[in-house]
Amino acid sequence: MKRDTPMLVLTGQILAALAVLAxxxxxxxxxxxxxxxxxxxxxHLDDATVTxxxxxxxxxxxKRMPLFGAGGVITAVLTLGLAIATGHLAAAIAAAIAxxxxxxxxxxxxxxxxxxxxxxxxxxxxxxxxxxxxxxxxKWDSILNARVALQTLALTGLLAALxxx
Numbered sequence: 001m002k003r004d005t006p007m008l009v010l011t012g013q014i015l016a017a018l019a020v021l022a023x024x025x026x027x028x029x030x031x032x033x034x035x036x037x038x039x040x041x042x043x044h045l046d047d048a049t050v051t052x053x054x055x056x057x058x059x060x061x062x063k064r065m066p067l068f069g070a071g072g073v074i075t076a077v078l079t080l081g082l083a084i085a086t087g088h089l090a091a092a093i094a095a096a097i098a099x100x101x102x103x104x105x106x107x108x109x110x111x112x113x114x115x116x117x118x119x120x121x122x123x124x125x126x127x128x129x130x131x132x133x134x135x136x137x138x139k140w141d142s143i144l145n146a147r148v149a150l151q152t153l154a155l156t157g158l159l160a161a162l163x164x165x
Contacts, residue, residue, distance in 0.1 A: 002086060002087035002088065003085070003086055003087050004086035004087065004088070008082065008086050009086070009088075009165055011082060012079060012082045012083060012086065012088065012091065012161075012165040013162055013165050015075050015078045015079040015082060016075075016079045016091075016095070016158050016159075016161045016162035016165060017162055018071070018075045019072050019075035019076045019078075019079055019098070019158045020155060020158045020159060020162065022068045022069075022071040022072035022075060023068070023069075023072035023076075023102065023151060023154055023155055023158065024155065025065070025068040025072075026065065026068055026069055026072065026105075026151055027148075027151040027152070027154075027155055029061075029065070030144065030147045030148045030151055031148055033144060034144050034145065034148050038141050038144060041053070041054065041137060041141075042137075042141070047129060047133040047134045048129045048133070050133065050134070050137050051120055051123045051124065051129050051130070051133045051136075051137070052123070052124045052127075052129075053124075054120045054124075054137060054140075055120035055121045055122070055123050055124025055125070056121075056124045058117035058118075058120050058121045058124075059121045059124060059125070061117075062114075062117055062121070069106070069109075072102060072154075073099070073102050073103070073106065076095060076098050076099045076102055076154070076158060077099060079091075079095045079098075079158070079161055079165075080092060080095035080096055080098075080099055080161075083095050083161060083165060088164065088165055090160075090164040091160075091161045091164040091165040092161075094157045094158070094160035094161040094164055095157060095158065095161040096157075097153065097157040098153070098154045098155075098156075098157030098158045098161065099154075099157075101150045101151070101153040101154040101157065102150070102154045104150050105147055105150040105151060105154065108143050108146060108147060108150070109147070112139065112140070112142075112143050113140055113143065113147075116136050116137075116139060116140045117140075119136055120136065120137075
């Protein structure tokens, strides 16, 4: 049973839209790396150049991207909570799917990408290239398609929640 007012519906739609916008930054970044950067690193740069470039990229990305990642997760949680509280079951299911995709993406980042980001950032800052530099980049790249797929699923769920609210 729906327990809403036009203001609550509008609030839910605004939250879903903010979640879409925040996660679109991460989605676009992951797609850009998958479509362009990965091939450049793999096919045209030596290990030291890849490590320095990726390291400085992670240095700035790890400082600037959490705003969008955390903001996207928080607004997705709020969208889900409001959809549940107001009885919008379809919007709640869509938001729950989005949130599950975002949390899975976050787990991949924390467990696999973040340690590599840290190693590459340290290498860029110190100029000491680790002997496993290419293996680190290959491992980082290995989850890129999954990250893109998870962000696609998250954005699809959030857009559905926006429409279904």
